[in-house]
Amino acid sequence: MPPIEYPLINEDSVHIEKLVRQYLPIAPEEVANAVEVPNSKIDGFSSVYRNAYSPDKLLSKPHPSIDSLYKAFHHSVNVRPNGPCFGSRKKLSNGKFGPYVWQDFQTINNRKTNLGSGLFFILQNNPYRSSTDPELDLSYNPLNQDVQSKFIVSLFSHNREEWAIADLACQSYSITNTALYDSLGPDTSRYILNLTKSPVIIASKDKIAGLIKLKEDSPAELQNLIALVSMDPIDEALDANLYVQARNNKISLFDFFQVEKLGAVNPLPHIPPSIDSIYTVSFTSGTTGANPKGVVLEHRQGVSAITFCCSNLRGIEGGVSYAFLPLAHIYERMNLAFALFQGISVGFPQSPSPLTLIDDCKQLRPHYVALVPRVYTKLEAALKSQTVDNDEKPLLKKLFSTAINKKLEWQSEADGSEGKHLVYDKLIGVLAKKIGFDRVVSMTTGSAPISPETLKFLKASLNTGMSQGYGLTESFAGICTSQKYEANPGSCGAISITTEMKLREIPEMNYRATDEGGPRGELLLRGPQIFTHYYKNPEETAKAIDADGWFYTGDVARIDATCGNRLYIIDRVKNFFKLAQGEYITPEKIENTYLSQFPFVQQLYVHGDSLKTFLVGIVGLDPATIDGYISRRFKDKISTKADILDFFKNPDHKRQLLIDMNSSVNGLLQGFERLHNIEVTFDPLRIEDNVVTPTLKIRRPVASKFFKEVHDNLYDEGSLIRKEESKL
Template structure:
């Protein structure tokens, strides 16, 4: 046989065979645990939950200390230098801050350990005592992790607070936990000082400065009883008065994490060192070859359990962590000066974590760029995309072998460069990832993207899709450190006896399940249960189904199921996940109630897409807000939603009958979405109550 023919034919056959094999691989097994009727799964490779990555690693501080001893000279924490900050005007008269950032400056594991020891001794010297709690209220940065481990060195529990949390939630979190020391960045310090008379127990504020910031006088005078000092001063104080550590045990509370919550005031989840270590042990066994050659890009909120667990897992494996921000992530990000590099381009990460909303933006940004170029560039992209999509979905006639390499070189290389060009794997969590976006990342970035499922109450740990699993819409089998069970959900009509797959409420058990909520025993008793074997279970309120190979798919949320006037059930979250794919949609919230026979929707439209439609149709408008109120625009968006909905096999009653277009984006700062960009449904309903009433009028 012709060798040239073999060179093309064999990769095709082998690739196809692997696809078939991957699709049929067993990933979890059924096992009975506890007496409650249900279907329980565990990872097929482990007989019982894994509680720690290795012997002697019982706490988060153990993991950190051992990593520092194993990899003392390895680069650990990287931060970019700020070269220039300037204001630039936009076409609508507003001004935006633009940054020119330099290369990453690194400290090693050895240097980080030294800084942690100094900071730990410094906060003790300031007067922070055993039993008191510290809070970290800051954007994600290297000092955040140093402060965290410094607190752990003396067994101080840490209260984590989102930097985007509103005033009421912030005051509630700090007062409820009786925090005495707040560690914050300079921006958040002004919020703390402004709330000084409402914070009942705070005594000390430690603020972090960027390298280029100066020790300027405080713009707001703190209460006279407070001690306000800088992060560097605390480390210097500790260097001159080193204190022996008082190390925690696995049962001690490491973090009280306040969820951003979709309703009401946030709840503080109690997380032990053992809970977090179990999650890290489970995830580390799933991600292949995690180690010294990897570089992780950190930019999501460290106050979110997904990012905290990810960074602790990276640390345990000796990975370098380079810090960035969502607004400086790529070369075209909002705060990056044109012509200078974004964080991903400068760092060249091999690993990163993302929430679906950010991946959707990456997808939309690339597609808009391709569409704007048009011509031969767009035709090449469309052909390459279809050929690679066919291959990934198992077709013999897709682009394999040499053809794949050709398309990578001609089309996808530039797209990969958006995230630095070296990414070998991504983790998506925090919300469901659309199949369209998952395939886009697989093809254009040339990398597997593992979907994870978990909650703050389970330390992010529940399931994780293995990187050789090319299916979409699933969140994988249980990680090795927990069990996942389905039980009947009568109100939604989901039962474990359903065919072709068992369906029901998802319940998670094992060492990742946390003790409960801080000072909220009633809510703890409602959603946490202990079975007759002593295993602790958390009732998530999410609805899932098990595929034959043991992988879980999230299909609904108990709180999102609404019964319409004529008896049909609408799952708001399921419909939103389908409609977000529309090119006209940046964000969407479905709304329904039992007093009407149809659903409606609030939509934040894509400004570029909607203006493009208006220009093509010759529609005159004075501003984007004006365009959003035009009947032609609303009709076009509604038609797009119905088309997308039909493609996603939604029923007519599930589709919005009317829409309201809103020109202002929903941000964590506005209190309309969480830090993980999930909808705060009750807040949205309250804010747009009049608009919803008009749609039903």
């Protein structure tokens, strides 16, 4: 074991805080572009690109002394012990939720220490410990500085303060954790628990019975699971049956508060992690339908992710963040890590339901909001119905249309243009306050493509900037992000200061490093923010990372040489097939183009057959906007989903919808890339059907089988666009 490294001089946390506030974030124009590394181009690849702010080296820490997520959190504990850290809403006697109740940084620090100590206590004194794998070491060893902790803690719930406290407890004792989530299903959860040999799961109470049943059905595979900790109180009398079921399956059952109390009376000193310690194993579902791969993420990648955030985003004093996206996924964990380092208060949703977002925001009034395109498009539709599409109040419609259209015009003049106006900003401020967005200084989006028109409208209508980022589980979320006020939204910005990139040519998909306007090809990443291996999976690791350390993302990108070498994600590798006439089709590119240009559709699955000459598709209508489209196009008023589906069973109506979809992509797709027939429905791509991953990427082999009957019917019906078909 290498010796622990210590600096000669330790800087005071308050001094570090002053440096962070003084020098971060970097000016937007300094990190907005990328540059080529000289003499880095080799055959079959583009040049290597780095951020223009630091072209000669990659950066990995916000400060030399902050080299673990543990130290990042403790920095804020030292600087602002009495500042609000975590906030939650309590359910009132009338069934509604009250205001946010806050716990300060020192309280959270004490609670996670108690929980960590308590976890060791319930495992070391567990009556079923002897039934676990002999290689599973549950002992407490304060000298343990191994990269891999001896056991893995599993977390399973929607976003709540107990989830985050458990995560911090693991950091404090160099324990690796992993996350389960509902969309995995019992088979995949069983696979993860068996692979990791996880001895304890910390879960919300509603998951406990299902987890006990999981072990009951697979006692050999889950022999190591000997403890469950409920995040909610458990009553020995009311929940006696749960205790009996747990004992019958060799599981000790506790609630969160019991474990905290046990830790408080049996305290253990922290075992601080090193920069190489494994923080989490984040399981990511692939698009093939196979078992998920466990992405091993060290504290090194976590601190690099904080560095990426700090370079682009200011942590304002007294700032509040809304932890809406699932903490089981890496996007929200990056947001949480940044917030805790910068001393930003984190408010948690009142429930697992996404429908409570606006109600929470009205109470929380966050400064930082990170959502996904699906949520933003619904927000866009709701705002439009109150403003530019508000036919019931023509005066209000005219006022907001004038203000929003002028801001759209001004914000498109140049990068960085905020389009501020004394009168219009006050009017728009009323709208933002109505939904709790009046203090927002940062809106970010990621995980899937978003329409540039949505970005433009939300910036103008909410009077704030908005960034689109790109990242993966393997990169600890974001490794690039656009400027908040990008004149022509659509890019993911320049590669960040923590990572370098290059593109691999894909001749069979006609993507080359010499393409006009900038290279195109598979995106490759390297740097301190990029993972090093998959958990217990050397075969997949060897496929993903080459001998020089480049990670092959599987995403196809374009680098815009005409605009600062900014990055655009345009396709997926291997997502292509050939039609009967010999044309190659890349369905993801086609889907993204339709979705970005035709806002009345929120899901699309494009399918082709090598024996056919045209494409068919399954369309998922956007319930928030489709009635407006029907009203304007067909002069008909329909509101219920059932009536809308009946409406589009009419071949003339379906054909007109398809014509409008194809018109929206004029100049962007060639004739053979356009759809010729469609199935119209709502929400066809559901996680529970296994046709999409939890991050909503289409599992094409699975989807092709699942929708086979639909595809056959569409091809039997034939092309609805006869004139276009004749051009093929």
